[in-house]
């Protein structure tokens with residue numbers, strides 16, 4: 001288990017925090033001579049969800065790894081079955097599942113997307129731009145992203161940094177594919193503000209209401225033309241079914257790291273596909289390891305919308321893996337080549353950015 005701290009090229013402000021670096025918990029697992037990597041999407045703080053690097057480290061060491069060591073023989077499916085005894089902690093589970101999948105694909109000498117049953121294809125790009133102090137800085141970031149042909153641009157909003165800003169952005173960029181992410185900053189009492197979003201032709205409004213709410217989002221969606229997209233509220237397939245049955249959203253942001261890993265994410269996208277809910281792959285400012293998983297995930301058929309997958313240089317001056325993710329001139333991203341996740345951890349850079357290292361078994 002490693003924790004690395006990578007400085008972000010620019011600070012990232014949301015309605016819940018300002019991040020200046022990405023402190024990522026990484027897992028390295030070995031089986032025979034094959035080595036796999038997983039990334040946990042937790043942060044040091046519980047501001048996006050209750051899991052943190054410390055809780056994930058505890059759950060991984062004291063509960064998840066002991067599940068593995070108690071099994072003589074296992075597959076990813078049987079491991080996930082045995083993980084069910086441990087409630088919640090989806091981010092911790094995803095990190096372990098990710099490493100096991102990387103190993104499995106490498107043992108078969110196939111790319112991860114093939115193991116998942118995805119199609120070999122180029123992946124759409126998207127960028128998530130944090131709340132800016134000055135509107136000129138926001139315009140500059142949007143202009144740059146638009147010039148690079150990002151397939152859609154998401155801006156973070158919060159109360160009092162919403163309608164006026166979106167009005168100005170739409171005036172300056174009438175044609176871009178645009179959406180807004182509120183990270184739970186509103187309640188139904190703010191319906192007058194949220195209804196105001198309808199005039200900006202947004203692809204969607206992401207997670208407007210409380211982080212664990214599904215019911216009130218359904219009341220909201222009935223009153224909005226703008227599609228509601230759920231992020232924080234969806235932790236598993238059951239939440240997805242609840243949201244679909246209640247009509248809480250038209251779109252779901254599937255972060256594999258948030259829902260317990262690639263296998264669970266695949267189940268959710270399959271259910272959404274059958275129920276006419278569009279999905280896309282979200283991001284958590286992952287290092288190149290987590291980003292590679294997110295890229296492979298998007299080869300599955302449900303991922304019809306561009307996700308939060310940007311090029312490496314949008315996040316870090318130097319990442320711990322090679323090759324970095326880059327955008328093609330048409331804005332698409334290639335799936336990393338090679339067995340497993342297809343990116344290689346550069347040990348010199350791991351050493352450079354490492355703030356913690358512990359051997360578990």
Ligand code: OSB
Pocket residue numbers: 048127128181183231282283284285286308309310
């Ligand atoms: O709500 O989607 C979010 C980053 C950290 C925590 C939550 C979110 C985000 C992002 C960034 O929007 C997505 C990315 O580019 O990785």
Ligand code: MG
Pocket residue numbers: 181183206207231232253282
């Ligand atoms: Mg979000």
